[in-house]
Amino acid sequence: MTTDPKWRRRKTARPGEIEAAALEVFAERGFAAAKLEEIAERAGLSKAAIYVYYPNKTELFRAVVGARAAPDIETIAAILETADLPFAELARAMLARMAEAMSRPGLRSLARMVIAEGRNFPEIAQLWHDGVVARALAAMSAAIARAQARGEVRPGNPRLMALSLIGPMMLGALWIEVMVPAGGEPIDLTALAAEHFATVADGLLIKDEARAA
Amino acid sequence: MTTDPKWRRRKTARPGEIEAAALEVFAERGFAAAKLEEIAERAGLSKAAIYVYYPNKTELFRAVVGARAAPDIETIAAILETADLPFAELARAMLARMAEAMSRPGLRSLARMVIAEGRNFPEIAQLWHDGVVARALAAMSAAIARAQARGEVRPGNPRLMALSLIGPMMLGALWIEVMVPAGGEPIDLTALAAEHFATVADGLLIKDEARAA
Amino acid sequence: MTTDPKWRRRKTARPGEIEAAALEVFAERGFAAAKLEEIAERAGLSKAAIYVYYPNKTELFRAVVGARAAPDIETIAAILETADLPFAELARAMLARMAEAMSRPGLRSLARMVIAEGRNFPEIAQLWHDGVVARALAAMSAAIARAQARGEVRPGNPRLMALSLIGPMMLGALWIEVMVPAGGEPIDLTALAAEHFATVADGLLIKDEARAA
Amino acid sequence: MTTDPKWRRRKTARPGEIEAAALEVFAERGFAAAKLEEIAERAGLSKAAIYVYYPNKTELFRAVVGARAAPDIETIAAILETADLPFAELARAMLARMAEAMSRPGLRSLARMVIAEGRNFPEIAQLWHDGVVARALAAMSAAIARAQARGEVRPGNPRLMALSLIGPMMLGALWIEVMVPAGGEPIDLTALAAEHFATVADGLLIKDEARAA
DNA sequence: GATGAATGAGGATTCATTCAT
DNA sequence: GATGAATGAATCCTCATTCAT
Numbered sequence: 001m002t003t004d005p006k007w008r009r010r011k012t013a014r015p016g017e018i019e020a021a022a023l024e025v026f027a028e029r030g031f032a033a034a035k036l037e038e039i040a041e042r043a044g045l046s047k048a049a050i051y052v053y054y055p056n057k058t059e060l061f062r063a064v065v066g067a068r069a070a071p072d073i074e075t076i077a078a079i080l081e082t083a084d085l086p087f088a089e090l091a092r093a094m095l096a097r098m099a100e101a102m103s104r105p106g107l108r109s110l111a112r113m114v115i116a117e118g119r120n121f122p123e124i125a126q127l128w129h130d131g132v133v134a135r136a137l138a139a140m141s142a143a144i145a146r147a148q149a150r151g152e153v154r155p156g157n158p159r160l161m162a163l164s165l166i167g168p169m170m171l172g173a174l175w176i177e178v179m180v181p182a183g184g185e186p187i188d189l190t191a192l193a194a195e196h197f198a199t200v201a202d203g204l205l206i207k208d209e210a211r212a213a
Numbered sequence: 214m215t216t217d218p219k220w221r222r223r224k225t226a227r228p229g230e231i232e233a234a235a236l237e238v239f240a241e242r243g244f245a246a247a248k249l250e251e252i253a254e255r256a257g258l259s260k261a262a263i264y265v266y267y268p269n270k271t272e273l274f275r276a277v278v279g280a281r282a283a284p285d286i287e288t289i290a291a292i293l294e295t296a297d298l299p300f301a302e303l304a305r306a307m308l309a310r311m312a313e314a315m316s317r318p319g320l321r322s323l324a325r326m327v328i329a330e331g332r333n334f335p336e337i338a339q340l341w342h343d344g345v346v347a348r349a350l351a352a353m354s355a356a357i358a359r360a361q362a363r364g365e366v367r368p369g370n371p372r373l374m375a376l377s378l379i380g381p382m383m384l385g386a387l388w389i390e391v392m393v394p395a396g397g398e399p400i401d402l403t404a405l406a407a408e409h410f411a412t413v414a415d416g417l418l419i420k421d422e423a424r425a426a
Numbered sequence: 427m428t429t430d431p432k433w434r435r436r437k438t439a440r441p442g443e444i445e446a447a448a449l450e451v452f453a454e455r456g457f458a459a460a461k462l463e464e465i466a467e468r469a470g471l472s473k474a475a476i477y478v479y480y481p482n483k484t485e486l487f488r489a490v491v492g493a494r495a496a497p498d499i500e501t502i503a504a505i506l507e508t509a510d511l512p513f514a515e516l517a518r519a520m521l522a523r524m525a526e527a528m529s530r531p532g533l534r535s536l537a538r539m540v541i542a543e544g545r546n547f548p549e550i551a552q553l554w555h556d557g558v559v560a561r562a563l564a565a566m567s568a569a570i571a572r573a574q575a576r577g578e579v580r581p582g583n584p585r586l587m588a589l590s591l592i593g594p595m596m597l598g599a600l601w602i603e604v605m606v607p608a609g610g611e612p613i614d615l616t617a618l619a620a621e622h623f624a625t626v627a628d629g630l631l632i633k634d635e636a637r638a639a
Numbered sequence: 640m641t642t643d644p645k646w647r648r649r650k651t652a653r654p655g656e657i658e659a660a661a662l663e664v665f666a667e668r669g670f671a672a673a674k675l676e677e678i679a680e681r682a683g684l685s686k687a688a689i690y691v692y693y694p695n696k697t698e699l700f701r702a703v704v705g706a707r708a709a710p711d712i713e714t715i716a717a718i719l720e721t722a723d724l725p726f727a728e729l730a731r732a733m734l735a736r737m738a739e740a741m742s743r744p745g746l747r748s749l750a751r752m753v754i755a756e757g758r759n760f761p762e763i764a765q766l767w768h769d770g771v772v773a774r775a776l777a778a779m780s781a782a783i784a785r786a787q788a789r790g791e792v793r794p795g796n797p798r799l800m801a802l803s804l805i806g807p808m809m810l811g812a813l814w815i816e817v818m819v820p821a822g823g824e825p826i827d828l829t830a831l832a833a834e835h836f837a838t839v840a841d842g843l844l845i846k847d848e849a850r851a852a
Numbered sequence: 853g854a855t856g857a858a859t860g861a862g863g864a865t866t867c868a869t870t871c872a873t
Numbered sequence: 874g875a876t877g878a879a880t881g882a883a884t885c886c887t888c889a890t891t892c893a894t
Contacts, residue, residue: 014878028332032245036864046880048866057864088418116329118391119241125395133392144417153417160408161417163388163400167409168380170387175376178331179346182338187376195373196380203416204357204366204374205301227853249889259855261891270889440857454758458671462885472859477886542755544817545667551821559818580841586834589814589826593807593835600809601802604757605772608764613802621799622806625839628793653874675868685876687870696868 015053015063018043022064027109031061031117058121065117065124068110072101073132080139087147091165092197094140098166099193102173111170112177137162168196228266228276231256235277240322244274244330271334278330278337281323285314286345293352300360304378305410307353311379312406315386324383325390350375381409441479441489444469448490453535457487457543484547491543491550494536498527499558506565513573517591518623520566524592525619528599537596538603563588594622654692654702657682661703666748670700670756697760704756704763707749711740712771719778726786730804731836733779737805738832741812750809751816776801807835 021043025034036057040047054060079093101107118125140162147153153161172192180186234256238247249270253260267273292306314320331338353375360366366374385405393399447469451460462483466473480486505519527533544551563585570584579587598618606612660682664673675696679686693699718732740746757764779801786792792800811831819825 030243030245030329030333032243033333035862047864048881049879051865052878091417112328115325115387115391116243118395120243120246122395125391129392129395129397133388134397151419154411154415154419156411157404157408159398160400160405161412163384163405164381164409164412164417167382167384168377171376171380171383174328174383175346178328178338179342182331182335182342184342184347185372187373191370192373192376195370196377198367198369199374199377199413199416201416201418202367202420203412203414204304204377205414206364206367207415248887260889261856262854264890265853456669456671456755456759458669459759461883473885474859474887475857478857483885538754541751541813541817542669544821546669546672548821551817555818555821555823559814560823580837582837583830583834585824586826586831587838589810589831590807590835590838593810594803595806596813597802597806597809600754601772604754604764605768608757608761608768610768610773611798613799617796618799618802621796622803624793624795625800625803628841674866686868687877688875690869691874 014043014045014049018045018050018053018060019064022060023068023106023110026061026064027113030113031057031120061117061121062124065110065113065121066127068106070131072107073136076101076136077139080143087143087150087152088201090143090147091200095165095169095193095197096190098169099172099189102169102176103189108173108177111173115174136166140165165196165200168192227256227258227262231258231263231266231273232277235273236281236319236323239274239277240318240326243326244270244333249273274330274334275337275340278323278326278334279340281319283344285320286349289314289349290352293356300356300363300365301414303356303360304413308378308382308406308410309403311382312385312402315382315389316402321386321390324386328387349379353378378409378413381405440469440471440475444471444476444479444486445490448486449494449532449536452487452490453539456539457483457546487543487547488550491536491539491547492553494532496557498533499562502527502562503565506569513569513576513578514627516569516573517627521591521595521619521623522616524595525598525615528595528602529615534599534603537599541600562592566591591622591626594618653682653684653688657684657689657692657699658703661699662707662745662749665700665703666744666752669752670696670759700756700760701763701766704749704752704760705766707745709770711746712775715740715775716778719782726782726789726791727840729782729786730840734804734808734832734836735829737808738811738828741808741815742828747812747816750812754813775805779804804835804839807831 018039021041022034022039024042025039028034029038034057036047036050039060040050043050050060054063076094076097079097080090082090085093102111114125114128118128137159141158144153144158144161148155148158169189169192172187172189175184175187176189178184231252234254235247235252237255238252241247242251247270249260249263252273253263256263263273267276289307289310292310293303295303298306315324327338327341331341350372354371357366357371357374361368361371382402382405385400385402388397388400389402444465447467448460448465450468451465454460455464460483462473462476465486466476469476476486480489502520502523505523506516508516511519528537540551540554544554566588567584570579570587573579574581574584595615595618598613598615601610601613602615604610657678660680661673661678663681664678667673668677673696675686675689678699679689682689689699693702715733715736718736719729721729724732741750753764753767757767776798780797783792783797783800787794787797808828808831811826811828814823814826815828817823
């Protein structure tokens with residue numbers, strides 16, 4: 001008759017499990033509506049055990065939303081800093097990478113949470129601004145500016161151009177997060193990346209000369 | 214005995230006042246964290262009075278988030294259905310109109326709220342999908358398809374192209390909503406619209422022929 | 427078929443009822459161990475209703491322990507300030523009044539609570555110090571000093587003499603509060619006041635023979 | 640490999656260390672508000688280790704408050720039972736001893752705790768009643784009765800007279816415990832003992848002239 | 853219609869206590 | 874014996890909602 005222990009010491013494994021469960025629940029319900037009880041349940045421990053690792057709900061939220069996007073951002077920044085590639089290659093690779101990153105629900109719902117709770121958690125918004133969004137935007141702007149200097153890209157505000165590049169991928173991700181569950185037509189982010197690359201590289205309009213030709 | 218001006222206000226004005234206050238509070242705090250007490254305070258009446266007009270918090274939220282975007286959407290759709298304009302004109306006008314609409318905090322925060330609460334309120338996400346986003350997207354896709362038929366726009370998936378058009382404006386709006394309060398550099402949506410139009414119309418890349426020339 | 431209303435508006439009556447119930451429970455259990463639920467029960471309302479009148483447990487405690495002793499103190503101070511009475515009369519009357527005041531459980535348990543919780547609620551200790559104990563002590567010291575000046579009372583530190591006067595009454599009250607419930611022999615405070623007066627009178631008074639001599 | 644000095648401490652020292660820490664914490668916070676964690680910290684061991692020595696918080700409290708006053712009581716009782724001393728000497732010595740005992744914070748805060756928690760822990764109140772207070776009171780009453788029989792002390796209820804003797808010292812001790820931390824003027828217990836002795840001596844003693852007469 | 857008063861149902865947090873190591 | 878990890882049972886407090894007026 002083996003005794004089934006009520007619990008087992010799992011000090012090192014626990015924080016990860018809790019954060020994973022918390023990410024799920026926060027993503028599903030939002031910060032305020034998320035119940036520690038549900039997080040605890042999904043993490044397979046008791047409500048009180050969460051307090052062994054985090055002093056309160058807010059800190060848990062911070063830990064969950066904190067820096068999780070960093071790895072993805074590193075990859076994208078790395079691509080953009082590959083200075084010797086022609087800009088077209090850079091842009092295509094970057095969009096493809098974004099499509100990939102945004103296809104996984106993790107980063108996507110994280111981004112949605114930042115949008116949702118940023119007002120109530122200014123430090124989290126700031127964390128993401130400083131650590132994620134502003135960094136990505138800066139890397140992209142710099143790459144564009146370099147390409148302009150090389151004569152590959154037309155003149156214009158590089159920061160706004162960077163928004164032109166990223167915007168549709170973000171919109172696609174949010175669409176998947178918000179509209180698809182509400183019955184919206186799904187979007188293939190990879191296809192979007194390809195189509196958007198074509199648009200951004202050469203424009204939508206057929207040139208008059210071409211038409212003329 | 215002079216009549217208290219509070220009581221002269223027509224009864225019919227009340228729902229509008231409540232919804233305005235509610236929009237503010239929901240936008241600032243999110244659905245779950247918004248308190249009816251605060252809404253009532255801002256609307257200048259008592260918590261209980263809200264229940265005269267709305268059966269509960271959720272219905273109030275629905276009323277607030279429900280159809281508010283419709284007028285803006287109508288304008289945009291109207292532009293897009295002006296069939297006889299060259300696509301370039303359409304796109305420029307539409308982007309300018311979006312910049313304008315997103316410059317006012319109302320629509321912007323509404324959009325953010327839909328993103329934030331869509332998961333918890335599928336019907337609201339659906340309402341926005343059906344009444345706002347999908348309609349706008351459809352109108353834009355149709356305009357693109359017509360332009361393709363006229364030979365003004367290169368071949369490609371019109372829906373994805375529409376996302377390329379809208380995405381950056383949405384991103385800009387969310388940036389203003391979420392990142393600027395957290396210390397992010399502001400964005401001029403009008404400038405973004407112009408720059409994005411240029412990008413989308415002719416692309417970022419300088420053509421080899423042009424370079425050669 | 428008369429409906430039995432779940433509750434009735436009692437705005438003005440309520441605070442008093444709540445404080446009475448709270449005094450009981452705080453006195454029985456101490457601050458930390460007192461449950462709002464029990465207070466609510468005894469006051470005949472719901473836990474949440476307490477929060478209509480007091481923002482939290484601590485404030486309720488403050489309200490309960492705050493100034494309740496003031497009336498009794500006024501009486502005692504009034505006696506002591508009757509400057510034209512011989513000191514022996516003053517002392518006898520004051521001790522009798524104290525016996526009376528401490529015979530009612532209200533003030534007695536309040537005093538015990540101040541002793542019990544003073545460390546955890548410094549402001550309450552201070553409130554009692556400033557409003558009750560120090561005032562009484564000062565009034566008594568002043569009366570003694572005046573009596574010394576009149577040659578009725580032997581020389582000596584009036585403040586310490588005042589403690590000699592009050593101490594036994596306080597001890598008697600605490601005995602009733604603490605030891606009697608634990609099986610201690612009861613004490614008749616009135617008898618104690620009389621006996622203590624006799625003890626103290628012949629010790630403080632300069633003997634007639636001595637004065638005569 | 641040097642032995643960690645922590646482990647050299649003899650096991651038997653532990654209960655004492657725990658009780659010392661517990662006394663501190665119970666005195667500072669009261670029973671209910673005292674946290675085992677804080678006691679453990681101050682005792683330099685883990686919360687769980689306390690359970691090796693005491694089955695629960697209540698028992699620890701009992702152990703702490705239980706018999707600690709006994710030595711002091713013994714001294715006082717011994718003085719009082721020195722039957723051959725004149726009562727004036729007895730009283731003076733006893734008051735001086737009380738002043739001394741109450742000048743140390745240990746006994747003083749213990750007394751305060753008994754007053755504070757007596758209601759919630761009747762057995763502790765009883766323990767103190769039987770082992771400390773009633774014993775002291777009985778010894779003192781007996782001494783007074785003997786002095787009355789010897790004609791040194793005026794007639795009257797010896798028990799009430801004993802309260803007259805002890806009361807001011809108790810009040811002084813409580814003042815130091817409760818009011819001084821709240822900004823009250825300090826009291827010199829030794830001076831109080833002297834002054835109170837003077838007050839009480841000339842009041843309790845049958846005057847020489849009277850005896851002579 | 854309007855509101856102040858009241859409440860029930862919850863949810864975060866705390867802490868004495870237990871258990872596996 | 875000692876402890877870090879874990880938990881269950883509270884308990885405070887909040888807030889949407891209801892009701893008598």
